[in-house]
Amino acid sequence: MWILKFLPDFIFHALLLVSLLALVASFVLDSIPFVSTNAKAIQLASAVVLAIALYFEGAISDNNAWLARVAALEKQVAVAEAKSKETNTVIQYQYRDKVRTIKETQVVVQERIVKEAAKMDAECRVSPEAISILNQAAGSKK
Protein backbone atom coordinates (compact mmCIF):
# COMPACT_ATOMS: atom_id res chain seq x y z
CA MET A 1 0.00 0.00 0.00
CA TRP A 2 1.60 3.21 -1.21
CA ILE A 3 0.60 5.38 1.74
CA LEU A 4 2.63 3.12 4.08
CA LYS A 5 5.76 4.09 2.17
CA PHE A 6 5.25 7.79 2.93
CA LEU A 7 3.92 7.71 6.47
CA PRO A 8 5.84 6.03 9.30
CA ASP A 9 4.15 3.19 11.20
CA PHE A 10 4.06 5.05 14.52
CA ILE A 11 1.44 7.47 13.12
CA PHE A 12 -1.02 4.60 12.73
CA HIS A 13 -0.11 3.18 16.14
CA ALA A 14 -0.71 6.62 17.67
CA LEU A 15 -4.03 7.00 15.81
CA LEU A 16 -5.15 3.63 17.13
CA LEU A 17 -4.20 4.52 20.69
CA VAL A 18 -5.72 8.02 20.61
CA SER A 19 -8.99 6.87 19.04
CA LEU A 20 -9.28 4.03 21.53
CA LEU A 21 -8.65 6.38 24.46
CA ALA A 22 -11.13 8.93 23.07
CA LEU A 23 -13.79 6.25 22.68
CA VAL A 24 -13.27 5.00 26.22
CA ALA A 25 -13.16 8.57 27.55
CA SER A 26 -16.47 9.46 25.85
CA PHE A 27 -18.15 6.65 27.80
CA VAL A 28 -16.31 6.98 31.10
CA LEU A 29 -15.52 10.64 31.68
CA ASP A 30 -19.06 12.08 32.00
CA SER A 31 -17.98 14.53 34.68
CA ILE A 32 -15.90 16.59 32.26
CA PRO A 33 -18.21 19.24 30.68
CA PHE A 34 -16.71 19.16 27.14
CA VAL A 35 -16.87 15.35 26.99
CA SER A 36 -20.41 15.11 28.37
CA THR A 37 -21.79 17.69 25.91
CA ASN A 38 -20.01 16.26 22.82
CA ALA A 39 -20.10 12.56 23.74
CA LYS A 40 -21.93 11.43 20.61
CA ALA A 41 -19.65 13.39 18.25
CA ILE A 42 -16.52 12.11 20.03
CA GLN A 43 -17.82 8.55 19.88
CA LEU A 44 -18.59 8.80 16.17
CA ALA A 45 -15.28 10.47 15.27
CA SER A 46 -13.19 8.11 17.40
CA ALA A 47 -15.03 5.05 15.99
CA VAL A 48 -14.28 6.19 12.42
CA VAL A 49 -10.62 6.90 13.25
CA LEU A 50 -10.38 3.60 15.15
CA ALA A 51 -11.71 1.70 12.11
CA ILE A 52 -9.21 3.41 9.79
CA ALA A 53 -6.34 2.87 12.25
CA LEU A 54 -7.26 -0.81 12.63
CA TYR A 55 -7.34 -1.18 8.84
CA PHE A 56 -3.85 0.30 8.55
CA GLU A 57 -2.55 -1.82 11.44
CA GLY A 58 -3.64 -4.85 9.41
CA ALA A 59 -2.03 -3.40 6.29
CA ILE A 60 1.25 -2.77 8.18
CA SER A 61 1.24 -6.32 9.52
CA ASP A 62 0.54 -7.72 6.03
CA ASN A 63 3.19 -5.46 4.50
CA ASN A 64 5.78 -6.61 7.06
CA ALA A 65 4.94 -10.25 6.37
CA TRP A 66 5.47 -9.69 2.64
CA LEU A 67 8.72 -7.81 3.25
CA ALA A 68 9.97 -10.76 5.31
CA ARG A 69 9.05 -13.15 2.48
CA VAL A 70 10.82 -10.92 -0.06
CA ALA A 71 13.95 -10.82 2.13
CA ALA A 72 13.90 -14.62 2.46
CA LEU A 73 13.43 -15.02 -1.29
CA GLU A 74 16.24 -12.56 -2.04
CA LYS A 75 18.52 -14.63 0.18
CA GLN A 76 17.51 -17.82 -1.65
CA VAL A 77 18.07 -16.17 -5.03
CA ALA A 78 21.55 -15.01 -3.96
CA VAL A 79 22.42 -18.57 -2.86
CA ALA A 80 21.03 -19.96 -6.13
CA GLU A 81 23.09 -17.49 -8.17
CA ALA A 82 26.24 -18.48 -6.31
CA LYS A 83 25.47 -22.20 -6.88
CA SER A 84 24.76 -21.48 -10.55
CA LYS A 85 28.18 -19.83 -10.98
CA GLU A 86 29.84 -22.72 -9.16
CA THR A 87 28.08 -25.21 -11.47
CA ASN A 88 29.25 -23.27 -14.51
CA THR A 89 32.84 -23.44 -13.29
CA VAL A 90 32.62 -27.21 -12.71
CA ILE A 91 31.06 -27.80 -16.14
CA GLN A 92 33.70 -25.59 -17.76
CA TYR A 93 36.54 -27.55 -16.11
CA GLN A 94 35.00 -30.88 -17.07
CA TYR A 95 34.54 -29.69 -20.66
CA ARG A 96 38.14 -28.46 -20.94
CA ASP A 97 39.43 -31.69 -19.43
CA LYS A 98 37.49 -33.89 -21.87
CA VAL A 99 38.49 -31.77 -24.88
CA ARG A 100 42.14 -31.94 -23.82
CA THR A 101 41.90 -35.76 -23.68
CA ILE A 102 40.37 -35.80 -27.19
CA LYS A 103 43.16 -33.58 -28.56
CA GLU A 104 45.84 -35.74 -26.91
CA THR A 105 44.32 -38.90 -28.40
CA GLN A 106 44.15 -37.19 -31.78
CA VAL A 107 47.86 -36.34 -31.63
CA VAL A 108 48.72 -39.97 -30.81
CA VAL A 109 46.51 -41.27 -33.65
CA GLN A 110 47.98 -38.81 -36.15
CA GLU A 111 51.48 -39.89 -35.19
CA ARG A 112 50.43 -43.47 -35.93
CA ILE A 113 49.01 -42.39 -39.33
CA VAL A 114 52.32 -40.73 -40.20
CA LYS A 115 54.16 -43.91 -39.18
CA GLU A 116 51.84 -46.22 -41.13
CA ALA A 117 51.15 -43.94 -44.12
CA ALA A 118 53.68 -45.50 -46.47
CA LYS A 119 52.37 -49.02 -45.80
CA MET A 120 48.70 -47.97 -46.15
CA ASP A 121 49.33 -46.06 -49.39
CA ALA A 122 51.37 -48.93 -50.88
CA GLU A 123 48.67 -51.51 -50.23
CA CYS A 124 45.55 -49.50 -51.05
CA ARG A 125 44.52 -46.93 -53.61
CA VAL A 126 41.26 -45.08 -52.90
CA SER A 127 38.91 -44.61 -55.84
CA PRO A 128 37.53 -41.10 -56.63
CA GLU A 129 34.00 -42.47 -56.12
CA ALA A 130 34.81 -43.36 -52.50
CA ILE A 131 36.19 -39.84 -51.94
CA SER A 132 33.08 -38.34 -53.51
CA ILE A 133 30.78 -40.43 -51.28
CA LEU A 134 32.71 -39.46 -48.13
CA ASN A 135 32.67 -35.77 -49.09
CA GLN A 136 28.98 -35.90 -49.84
CA ALA A 137 28.31 -37.42 -46.42
CA ALA A 138 30.56 -34.92 -44.62
CA GLY A 139 29.22 -31.91 -46.49
CA SER A 140 25.50 -32.45 -45.89
CA LYS A 141 25.15 -30.20 -42.83
CA LYS A 142 21.44 -29.54 -43.35
Added chain:
Amino acid sequence: MKKYALLLTVILTGCVSVPVERKFPAAPGEIQAPCADLQILDPATTKLSAVVETVVTNYAQYRECQVKTDSWIDWYNEQKKIFESVK
Protein backbone atom coordinates in the same frame (compact mmCIF):
# COMPACT_ATOMS: atom_id res chain seq x y z
CA MET B 1 -19.13 13.11 0.27
CA LYS B 2 -17.92 12.03 -3.21
CA LYS B 3 -14.58 13.72 -2.55
CA TYR B 4 -14.17 11.79 0.73
CA ALA B 5 -15.04 8.52 -0.99
CA LEU B 6 -12.46 9.24 -3.72
CA LEU B 7 -9.80 10.21 -1.16
CA LEU B 8 -10.48 7.05 0.86
CA THR B 9 -10.20 4.91 -2.29
CA VAL B 10 -6.86 6.49 -3.24
CA ILE B 11 -5.48 6.11 0.29
CA LEU B 12 -6.53 2.48 0.58
CA THR B 13 -5.27 1.47 -2.86
CA GLY B 14 -2.58 -1.20 -2.85
CA CYS B 15 -0.05 -1.63 -5.69
CA VAL B 16 1.43 -5.04 -6.37
CA SER B 17 4.83 -5.33 -8.00
CA VAL B 18 7.39 -8.15 -8.01
CA PRO B 19 10.32 -6.92 -5.92
CA VAL B 20 12.59 -9.96 -6.36
CA GLU B 21 14.43 -10.07 -9.66
CA ARG B 22 15.85 -13.36 -10.96
CA LYS B 23 18.47 -13.35 -13.67
CA PHE B 24 18.63 -16.12 -16.26
CA PRO B 25 21.92 -17.95 -15.62
CA ALA B 26 24.60 -17.59 -18.29
CA ALA B 27 26.14 -20.77 -19.69
CA PRO B 28 29.94 -21.07 -20.00
CA GLY B 29 31.13 -19.32 -23.17
CA GLU B 30 33.09 -22.31 -24.46
CA ILE B 31 30.05 -24.56 -24.82
CA GLN B 32 28.15 -21.80 -26.61
CA ALA B 33 30.45 -21.94 -29.64
CA PRO B 34 28.88 -23.87 -32.53
CA CYS B 35 30.36 -27.23 -33.57
CA ALA B 36 32.88 -27.06 -36.43
CA ASP B 37 32.02 -28.38 -39.88
CA LEU B 38 33.36 -31.81 -40.85
CA GLN B 39 36.49 -31.76 -42.98
CA ILE B 40 36.23 -32.57 -46.68
CA LEU B 41 38.74 -34.75 -48.55
CA ASP B 42 40.78 -33.45 -51.44
CA PRO B 43 38.83 -34.86 -54.42
CA ALA B 44 42.11 -35.53 -56.30
CA THR B 45 43.67 -37.71 -53.60
CA THR B 46 43.93 -41.48 -53.93
CA LYS B 47 46.00 -41.98 -50.77
CA LEU B 48 44.39 -44.05 -48.02
CA SER B 49 46.48 -42.24 -45.40
CA ALA B 50 44.88 -38.89 -46.41
CA VAL B 51 41.43 -40.44 -46.12
CA VAL B 52 42.23 -41.95 -42.71
CA GLU B 53 43.65 -38.65 -41.48
CA THR B 54 40.53 -36.75 -42.48
CA VAL B 55 38.26 -39.41 -40.99
CA VAL B 56 40.24 -39.32 -37.73
CA THR B 57 40.00 -35.51 -37.61
CA ASN B 58 36.26 -35.74 -38.18
CA TYR B 59 35.94 -38.35 -35.42
CA ALA B 60 37.74 -35.99 -33.05
CA GLN B 61 35.45 -33.14 -34.09
CA TYR B 62 32.45 -35.33 -33.45
CA ARG B 63 33.79 -36.28 -30.00
CA GLU B 64 34.33 -32.59 -29.18
CA CYS B 65 30.80 -31.81 -30.28
CA GLN B 66 29.51 -34.75 -28.22
CA VAL B 67 31.28 -33.41 -25.12
CA LYS B 68 29.76 -29.98 -25.83
CA THR B 69 26.26 -31.44 -26.08
CA ASP B 70 26.77 -33.49 -22.92
CA SER B 71 27.94 -30.32 -21.15
CA TRP B 72 24.78 -28.52 -22.26
CA ILE B 73 22.65 -31.39 -20.89
CA ASP B 74 24.54 -31.30 -17.57
CA TRP B 75 24.27 -27.52 -17.45
CA TYR B 76 20.51 -27.61 -18.07
CA ASN B 77 19.85 -30.33 -15.47
CA GLU B 78 21.96 -28.63 -12.80
CA GLN B 79 20.50 -25.16 -13.45
CA LYS B 80 16.97 -26.60 -13.41
CA LYS B 81 17.65 -28.17 -10.01
CA ILE B 82 19.02 -24.86 -8.68
CA PHE B 83 16.12 -22.88 -10.17
CA GLU B 84 13.53 -25.20 -8.64
CA SER B 85 15.21 -25.03 -5.21
CA VAL B 86 14.09 -21.37 -4.89
CA LYS B 87 10.47 -21.29 -3.73
